[in-house]
Amino acid sequence: MQNKLDDARLALIMSVADLYFELDIKRDQEILHEISKEYPEEGERFMKLMPGFARVAYEEGIEKGIEQGIVQGIEKGIGQGIEQGEEKSKKLIIQKFLRKGFTPEQLAETLEISIDEVKELGKQ
Numbered sequence: 001m002q003n004k005l006d007d008a009r010l011a012l013i014m015s016v017a018d019l020y021f022e023l024d025i026k027r028d029q030e031i032l033h034e035i036s037k038e039y040p041e042e043g044e045r046f047m048k049l050m051p052g053f054a055r056v057a058y059e060e061g062i063e064k065g066i067e068q069g070i071v072q073g074i075e076k077g078i079g080q081g082i083e084q085g086e087e088k089s090k091k092l093i094i095q096k097f098l099r100k101g102f103t104p105e106q107l108a109e110t111l112e113i114s115i116d117e118v119k120e121l122g123k124q
Contacts, residue, residue, distance in 0.1 A: 091121040098122045 035042060090111075097107055104118040111118070 094118055094121045 094107055094111075098104070104115050104122065107113075107122075108115045108118045
């Protein structure tokens with residue numbers, strides 16, 4: 001590459017190449033690696049101007065973000081489900097003990113919760 005191309009011309013060439021050649025990440029990375037070994041400065045410029053790589057990197061970023069969001073959503077949903085299940089179980093237990101004749105005070109002391117909470121959960 002004795003005659004250096006300016007960034008605008010190089011970007012135009014890369015855009016045309018991106019339009020007409022199907023992106024093959026492995027092959028393109030190998031070519032870019034070879035160019036970078038032989039012409040380090042140009043190889044770096046190619047990478048910056050290569051629209052296909054930019055698109056793939058963008059898509060991979062979105063995909064990873066979606067996966068991470070799904071994992072976080074599942075974890076949050078599981079946590080909320082466990083919390084709701086515990087609350088429902090506590091309510092059923094309190095209601096059963098109240099029907100058996102235990103007082104709200106006894107249940108509050110035994111379960112280490114407030115009397116108001118016992119009364120609220122004990123409502124049917």
